[in-house]
Amino acid sequence: MAPLHRWKPGTAALMTMAITAGAITPLFTFSPVNAQFNNNGQYNLRQSRTVTIPANRNVSFPLTYEKDKIVVTPGETVPITLKIASDIxxxxxxxxxPAGTEVVGRLEPVSLSGSFRTDTNNQRQGVRFAAQELVFASGRRQQINATSRTYSQTERISxxxxxSSILTDAAIGAGAATAISLLTGNKKIEILEPIGGAAAGALASxxxxxxxxxxxxxxxERDLAISLNSSLVLNPF
Structure with a gap:
């Protein structure tokens, strides 16, 4: 299995060259620059170049978040917005x-075989971040299809x-907040997404x-770096 290349925060993320069939092929594909004539009969180059980043599960983009940790229960889906940690x-x-670009998506449950699951009774689950949209500083939005690796290590609360070590600098999903509050009596928990009364009652039972x-x-920053599942077409800044 090929090693996973992860661009570390704090440094510019440089995409490498892929070697295929003995030839060097750029990882990015540039579209042609179009020419058009002005009123004086001279031509100008239109700045319409785009860059295509192909899907590659061996290349990942680092993400960052305002909290050090995010705590969720198995089977819980939590909408969340992360940020690109360094310039790509x-x-x-x-x-x-650019670094700081918002990555809108969700933490979602995944079976250990890799498929999406909503069965909260099945304990053989992991969780991953699924990126759905980039939001640039200008307000421009760009769809993205990318996911992190599946994280499967759990900690038991009783x-x-x-x-204290779990909750320090942590954002808490609604299900996890309910669980920790009921089991430990800790009422001062930051809830990432409010939970409905019916769901809270069922979970409490x-x-x-x-x-x-x-x-x-x-x-x-350690667990949620994303890799593209499909090509991403961008305009360079």
Whole structure:
């Protein structure tokens, strides 16, 4: 299995050259520059160049978040917006995606076989970030189809558990907030997404019977770098 190349925050993300069939092929494909004539009969080059970043699961873009951790329960789906951690640039140092660009998406449950799941009773689950849209500083929006790796390590919460290390600088999903509040009595929990009364009641019933719950403690800068599932067409900045 090929190693995963992850662009580290704090440095410009340089995309490499892919070697295919003995020939060197740029990772990015540029569209032709169009020419048009002005009123004086002279031609100008239209700045309509685009760059295509192909899907490549061995290349990932680093993301960052305002909190160090995000805590969710297995089966929980949480809308969330992360940010590009460092400039994504091409081989000519054109900035394709500036650092700080918002990445709108969601944390979603995934079975360990890799398919999307909504069955909250199945404990063999992981969680991943699915990116849906880029929002640039100018307000321009661009659809993106990219996902992080599946994160599957859980931490168990039960009555008497000291959750201070989990909750420090953490954003808490609604399901995780309910679980931690009920099991530990901690009422001062930041909720990422409000949970409905019916869902909270059902979850409370389960927790009271089990007296424990598993949660994912995801660290965005370490665990949620995204890789493209389909090509991304961009205009360089």
């Amino acid at each position: 640039i091409d081989s000519n140092r054109n900035v394709l995606i 009555k008497g558990t000291n959750t 389960v927790l009271l019977r089990k007296n424990e719950a598993d949660v994912f403690v995801v660290r965005p």
